[in-house]
Amino acid sequence: MPLYKKSLLILMTLLGAVLIGATYGYYREQDSIALDAATTEHIEPLRKVTVYVSGEVKKPGLVTLDEDKRVADAVNAAGGVIETADVDHINMAAHLEDGMQVRVPMRLRDAGEKGAAASPGRQADGKINLNTATEKELQELPGIGPAMSARIVEYRESNGAFQSIDDIKKVRGIGASKFEKLKDRVTL
Numbered sequence: 137m138p139l140y141k142k143s144l145l146i147l148m149t150l151l152g153a154v155l156i157g158a159t160y161g162y163y164r165e166q167d168s169i170a171l172d173a174a175t176t177e178h179i180e181p182l183r184k185v186t187v188y189v190s191g192e193v194k195k196p197g198l199v200t201l202d203e204d205k206r207v208a209d210a211v212n213a214a215g216g217v218i219e220t221a222d223v224d225h226i227n228m229a230a231h232l233e234d235g236m237q238v239r240v241p242m243r244l245r246d247a248g249e250k251g252a253a254a255s256p257g258r259q260a261d262g263k264i265n266l267n268t269a270t271e272k273e274l275q276e277l278p279g280i281g282p283a284m285s286a287r288i289v290e291y292r293e294s295n296g297a298f299q300s301i302d303d304i305k306k307v308r309g310i311g312a313s314k315f316e317k318l319k320d321r322v323t324l
Contacts, residue, residue, distance in 0.1 A: 189211060193216065266301065266303075
């Protein structure tokens with residue numbers, strides 16, 4: 137038998153096998169078994185977390201929510217934000233943790249209208265706001281130089297606003313001793 141006939145015979149056999157396999161798979165898929173819906177009888181209810189919502193919200197105070205909720209849910213439970221809120225400086229997608237504080241900051245132009253400090257990062261009491269301070273303002277803190285202030289701003293931009301003053305320890309290079317030196321000079 138010539139070579140081209142052998143090749144043609146092999147090709148036809150392979151095509152036939154593929155066609156049979158595809159047909160079998162199609163009909164097999166049609167006969168799939170439907171599973172019963174999962175029962176929720178044995179699932180434990182979600183644990184509750186309580187957080188303190190403050191700042192530019194309609195009803196500041198404690199709110200209690202399921203543990204799988206996010207900062208946006210806590211803000212909404214506190215009545216939502218008011219017109220002066222700066223929602224760009226708070227991470228609304230962050231997960232809630234029991235006992236945390238969620239502070240919604242004020243927009244900068246409104247801060248000037250209400251007589252607050254002229255500098256975006258400096259408060260009227262002279263403290264530096266970790267969520268709004270520029271790199272230059274952060275360098276006024278003890279032990280914070282240009283490289284460290286850049287890391288703080290970078291951390292803030294990639295992880296959202298600091299939720300508590302202790303969160304600054306998450307920035308690489310700020311340990312317990314450096315935190316002790318600056319904790320009384322910072323705010324949120």
